[in-house]
Amino acid sequence: MVIGEKGAIPKVSGDAKEQVRLHKVCKDFEAFLVSYLLQQMWRAAESVGGEKPFMNHAYRDLFAFEFARALTPSLRLGVAEALYRELAK
Numbered sequence: 001m002v003i004g005e006k007g008a009i010p011k012v013s014g015d016a017k018e019q020v021r022l023h024k025v026c027k028d029f030e031a032f033l034v035s036y037l038l039q040q041m042w043r044a045a046e047s048v049g050g051e052k053p054f055m056n057h058a059y060r061d062l063f064a065f066e067f068a069r070a071l072t073p074s075l076r077l078g079v080a081e082a083l084y085r086e087l088a089k
Contacts, residue, residue: 022087026081029079030079032065034075035061035064
């Protein structure tokens with residue numbers, strides 16, 4: 001990956017190893033996005049229901065990320081693929 005000016009989007013060279021790394025990072029970003037949505041959903045449900053959380057927030061956030069990482073391939077949101085296409089230009 002060639003890093004340009006500050007704030008510029010890094011371009012990916014033809015190196016296959018860099019392309020694999022970029023694809024993994026894009027998938028992780030998509031999982032992070034889904035996990036954030038899950039966390040907000042759980043927080044909203046707790047505030048409406050008035051119940052104590054079934055686990056503390058730190059464990060719930062870790063669970064949400066791992067759950068989202070496993071869930072995103074079947075959701076086919078396309079966020080990771082779109083991000084990869086843009087960054088690989």
